[in-house]
Amino acid sequence: MSEKIENCELRFTDILGRMKAMIVPCNPVDELKALAADPVLKNGTSCDGSSVTGLANVEASDLKLDPDLSTLIEIPYLGRRTAAVMCYVRKKETTGASKEFYALDSRGRLEIVYEEHLPEKMHLRVKVEPEFHFITPEGEPFDDAGYADTHPRNPGVDVLLSISAAIRKIGIKPRVIHHEVGEAQQEIELDFEDARKMADYILIFKNITRSIAQEHGIDVTFMPKPFPGEAGSGLHCHLQLWDGEKNLFGDPETGGLSETAKQFIAGLLEHAPAITAIANPSVNSYKRLVPHHEAPVYIHGVR
Known part of the structure; x- marks a missing residue:
């Protein structure tokens, strides 16, 4: 070196x-x-x-x-x-x-939206659960383990720990590491971080995951539905809205959701079609969005 x-x-x-x-x-x-x-x-x-x-x-x-x-x-x-x-x-x-942002630069667009809608000390924190599959060089599942299986049932544990060690070196904080439901399906949960930084972290995480897997002689796919009939891979996002040190989504009196949180959820439901189009950019994405596989298929709110 x-x-x-x-x-x-x-x-x-x-x-x-x-x-x-x-x-x-x-x-x-x-x-x-x-x-x-x-x-x-x-x-x-x-x-x-x-x-x-x-x-x-x-x-x-x-x-x-x-x-x-x-x-x-x-x-x-x-x-x-x-x-x-x-x-x-x-x-x-x-x-x-x-320092004008280029209109088609998605990183710059996120910065603009953040500045326009989150004034002063307000900030959005995000925790993500990227799911992915370990696959052989031939494109087959690397293992047949199931949810939360560990070594030796899950032979990919060493690869997962190597990925975790690599991302920790550069400041990304893994929260939970485990085998998911599907064959060869894995998940490394990344702890809460500012939304702008998390957008970078997701790119870096995927890059490191692929690189470490290749060092171990296997490959990685983040495809939403690489294997028919098996659980698909998503990117679950947990959101927190803060104003300084105040959690705007929590109601301290009831212990439940604040009015701000309910309005935020209503906005997500209102814009769900547009979010779906952006978050599901490929034909394969819609092979995942089917009933009975823990994937969202309906826009529904409870009054």
Whole structure:
């Protein structure tokens, strides 16, 4: 392994949530703090937006990756020490003094929505439960274990623990690790974090999970329904709305939901069709949305 960090991945995402990156050489350093001062990270780099799904057309393809230095990490799975940083995508002419977000950059759009709807000290915290399957190189289930099975019934335990150790190195907090209901189906729950940071964490988690699995000679799929008749994989999201240190979803007098929480739920129900379209972007997504498999199939609220 190289003794110094000599390269940095400038990461961004396409419209389908797939991580992309441009690797830039940097001045060799021992620590991330020194790397953050490198002009390479201040200047960012260009990318061809027309070659990235949903980002730009050929006539306006020249875009710039603007690193968000608060996300700087060292990649935990490469043999050569390499850093990574999440980036905003901007038009080249808007870099420099202006920091206008590029309209089709989903990371920038989240920042805009957050600033518009969560004033002052208000913030949305999210806990997620990403489900996925370990599969063989031939595309078959890696095991036939069931819910909460452990070693030796679940031969993927060592892989799960390796993934957990890797994400903890970069500040992502796993809360629960276990085998799910379906054959070869796994889950690593990620603890509550600011919604903007969690959006980055999901991308990074999927990248690390695939990389660690490959080191163990297997593969990973996050497909919603990879195997007919088996439980599908979702991404359960738990939401908390806070104003400073005050939980806006809890009613301290009744111990139940506050009016704000009920209004929030009503908004989710109102916008459920649009959320479904965004959160289920593939044909395979709708193979999961069938009755009797713990997947949501109805929009329903109780008065």
